[in-house]
Amino acid sequence: MHEEFMKMYVKVHPHPRQPKKLVADKAVEYVKSNMVLGLGTGSTAAFVVDKLGALLKSGEITDIMGVLTSKRTQEQAAALGIPLSTLDAHPNLDLAIDGADEVDPNLDPVKGRGL
Numbered sequence: 001m002h003e004e005f006m007k008m009y010v011k012v013h014p015h016p017r018q019p020k021k022l023v024a025d026k027a028v029e030y031v032k033s034n035m036v037l038g039l040g041t042g043s044t045a046a047f048v049v050d051k052l053g054a055l056l057k058s059g060e061i062t063d064i065m066g067v068l069t070s071k072r073t074q075e076q077a078a079a080l081g082i083p084l085s086t087l088d089a090h091p092n093l094d095l096a097i098d099g100a101d102e103v104d105p106n107l108d109p110v111k112g113r114g115l
């Protein structure tokens, strides 16, 4: 799955934010109704949350639950009507989506400098 994301991410595109939206939209394709989702923070994650809000509004997905990694994401998700929970209440996530800080030569995403 991540190889497909990274191929899209490294595609040359004239608008610097567009690859983040592309990978965000691609990641959201893996979201199904009734999932408990870990939702990260940052510009890529913000596109993910926007898309989830739109899919909930259109009824394309239902009954998802977001477990958020920051107050910023929590506020965005709440404003879009995404039901929220905590890791304590839902320790088993179906899927977690976040941006990457860096991508290594093998196209593996790196978080927090790999520490």
Ligand SMILES: O=C(CO)[C@H](O)[C@H](O)COP(=O)(O)O
Pocket (backbone or CB within 6 Å): 020, 040, 041, 042, 043, 044, 045, 098, 099, 100, 101, 111, 112
């Ligand atoms: O780990 C993060 C925040 O803690 C971000 O996901 C990471 O820094 C990537 O951010 P962006 O999507 O804005 O490039």
